[in-house]
């Protein structure tokens with residue numbers, strides 16, 4: 001093992017109290033709601049699921065783009081990588 005996981009910087013949590021979303025103060029996260037927590041340095045920010053959806057989709061798009069760039073610079077001998085899925 002020993003492979004660093006970027007997914008450790010965020011997690012879905014259950015809100016222990018109601019509070020505002022870090023992305024939009026008009027979004028309210030109620031106690032007991034699921035929320036996305038993203039660690040930023042020593043603190044962490046929490047987002048409502050609506051914002052979490054956007055953040056995660058952007059993250060996925062970025063990860064796929066990064067993966068693409070890795071594949072492009074490495075050997076292009078792997079044709080038809082459908083079997084990887």
Ligand SMILES: [Zn+2]
Pocket residue numbers: 021022023024027047048049050051052
């Ligand atoms: Zn929000």
